[in-house]
Amino acid sequence: MAEPMGFFTDTTVCIGCKACEVACKQWNQLPSPEGGANTMSGDSYDNTRKLDGINWRHVKFVEQFSEDRVGGRWLLMSDVCKHCVRAGCLEVCPTNAIIRTEFDTVVIQSDVCNGCGACVAGCPFGVIDINPVSKTAQKCTLCYDRLQAGMEPACSKACPTDSIQFGPVRELRERGAKRVSQLNDGGESRAYLYGADEKMLGGLNSFFLLVDKPEVYGLPPDPKLPSRNLVPASMFSALGALLVALIGVFSFRERRSGEGEDRP
Amino acid sequence: MSEIASSTWFTTAPHWGWLIVFYYLFGGLAAGSYFIAALIDLIGRREDRPIARMGYFVAIPCLMVSGVLLLVDLYRPDRFWHLFLQSNTMRPIFQYWAPMSIGSWGIIVFSLFALLSFLAALAESRHLSWGWAGHLRPPSIVGRVIAVLGILMAMYVAGYAGVLLAVTNRPLWSDTPLLGMLLGVSAMSISASLLLLIARWRGLKFPGVRSLDRFDSWVIGLTLLVLVAVIVSLGSVARVWLSLWGALLLVAVLVGMIVPLFMRWRSARSAQTSALAAVMVLIGGFILRTVIVFTQQGIQP
Numbered sequence A: 001m002a003e004p005m006g007f008f009t010d011t012t013v014c015i016g017c018k019a020c021e022v023a024c025k026q027w028n029q030l031p032s033p034e035g036g037a038n039t040m041s042g043d044s045y046d047n048t049r050k051l052d053g054i055n056w057r058h059v060k061f062v063e064q065f066s067e068d069r070v071g072g073r074w075l076l077m078s079d080v081c082k083h084c085v086r087a088g089c090l091e092v093c094p095t096n097a098i099i100r101t102e103f104d105t106v107v108i109q110s111d112v113c114n115g116c117g118a119c120v121a122g123c124p125f126g127v128i129d130i131n132p133v134s135k136t137a138q139k140c141t142l143c144y145d146r147l148q149a150g151m152e153p154a155c156s157k158a159c160p161t162d163s164i165q166f167g168p169v170r171e172l173r174e175r176g177a178k179r180v181s182q183l184n185d186g187g188e189s190r191a192y193l194y195g196a197d198e199k200m201l202g203g204l205n206s207f208f209l210l211v212d213k214p215e216v217y218g219l220p221p222d223p224k225l226p227s228r229n230l231v232p233a234s235m236f237s238a239l240g241a242l243l244v245a246l247i248g249v250f251s252f253r254e255r256r257s258g259e260g261e262d263r264p
Numbered sequence B: 001m002s003e004i005a006s007s008t009w010f011t012t013a014p015h016w017g018w019l020i021v022f023y024y025l026f027g028g029l030a031a032g033s034y035f036i037a038a039l040i041d042l043i044g045r046r047e048d049r050p051i052a053r054m055g056y057f058v059a060i061p062c063l064m065v066s067g068v069l070l071l072v073d074l075y076r077p078d079r080f081w082h083l084f085l086q087s088n089t090m091r092p093i094f095q096y097w098a099p100m101s102i103g104s105w106g107i108i109v110f111s112l113f114a115l116l117s118f119l120a121a122l123a124e125s126r127h128l129s130w131g132w133a134g135h136l137r138p139p140s141i142v143g144r145v146i147a148v149l150g151i152l153m154a155m156y157v158a159g160y161a162g163v164l165l166a167v168t169n170r171p172l173w174s175d176t177p178l179l180g181m182l183l184g185v186s187a188m189s190i191s192a193s194l195l196l197l198i199a200r201w202r203g204l205k206f207p208g209v210r211s212l213d214r215f216d217s218w219v220i221g222l223t224l225l226v227l228v229a230v231i232v233s234l235g236s237v238a239r240v241w242l243s244l245w246g247a248l249l250l251v252a253v254l255v256g257m258i259v260p261l262f263m264r265w266r267s268a269r270s271a272q273t274s275a276l277a278a279v280m281v282l283i284g285g286f287i288l289r290t291v292i293v294f295t296q297q298g299i300q301p
């Protein structure tokens, strides 16, 4: 296996240009929503709104302004699949359409997926959705095809500020830690890395530098694997079945007569 | 954003809607009817055998409907077989940790047992001239084995549906491990009601009809308890039901549980009351499934 590859997205230098979104759409030949109809959100510069089957990069615009609009700041973050080391999507896929590649990334094979939707509900980050053209579940592949040809993913290549950096995860983590201390030294004490250590789902191969709570960016503070519920839910179902079976035995077993007849 | 109740709030809703609601209804009815039928066959009175036969007859069409619903719910129904065979190697695929995978296999295996019992029931009612088929039902040894394994598979099919919801990251579904228990127990109650209804409609007078009534009442009581446990286990997530869905849940509880229980308690021996109560349990069961499937849909980051 090649070395694990990933993204380090430093949100503090993102300028919201959406070059990554465009590059991703172009390289992966992703369609526009609703056949190209104008779909403005109307309340934000963010018209993409969410990651889904046809948006594999999404620049989030978090607008933190006071009522009188005097003070405030933009938080910009280019969101993407986290290529989790322990991936919720992968563990619930019944067809083996979702695989882990030699780069330790998570890829959905579109020719295998039958669109059951399990991974859509399984991803802790709401990354996956059905692509209306292929009618299969789709998401960022970390440009698997480009990686195999020794190229860099389209989004990080296009990013003009190096907010998105691509490379071996080990190196990226070192770079991320350095950037955090640089920001801390410069007075931005809120800077931290989200998903860079193993505690979060074994580590996110695509991790982020944030300057506010995860939920402000629409990220779960405590993402979990769907399988956490498998054993308890099965146990309780079995307990329910057992109780019903007991009731059944008491209700239907052969009894002495004298049970009485119905009134008409 | 500080008011989020759980990390599950940041996930995407799968496109599981009405087809799945009806799947839960028909799948539950198939599993429950078979369960009751086989139980009567195994331990019940001889004179109640026609009720068991009825259960086997109900299970097969319900299973067929639920299978079609599951198929149509896939975005690529033409690839449904990818659930069973690895599409590039044609080797069977079974992932014991993925409910969608074990559930699909479970339905297939359960269908096999349901079909055998169905053939036996047909033979006994002389709709089928294969004399041997009658041995596929108790009291024969083969019949007993089929009924016991079939019961286990029926309980499995009734319960896995809720486990499938739990093994996700959606609000409500994955915030409690108890939905499988709730759906499974409720499946048995709606099935008893359906069988009761058919029995009352056909004017059957076997002692087993009253047993069905009693069984249903106890199971409804159990369903209520499990529902309370669900709400307690949800903690602050339970506030998703401070909504129209919660109001609908209340309707499900009243129409499908409390009122039927009360009616049966008040006039235990009236056939009409029993039939009316059964209809209400079925309606309540349908609403309960609608609430469980749809509540999470509006919650998006």
Ligand code: SF4
Residues within 6 Å of the ligand: A081, A082, A083, A084, A087, A088, A089, A090, A106, A122, A123, A124, A125, A126, A127, A128, A139
């Ligand atoms: S972020 Fe979601 S889609 Fe990406 S690997 Fe993790 S679970 Fe899968």
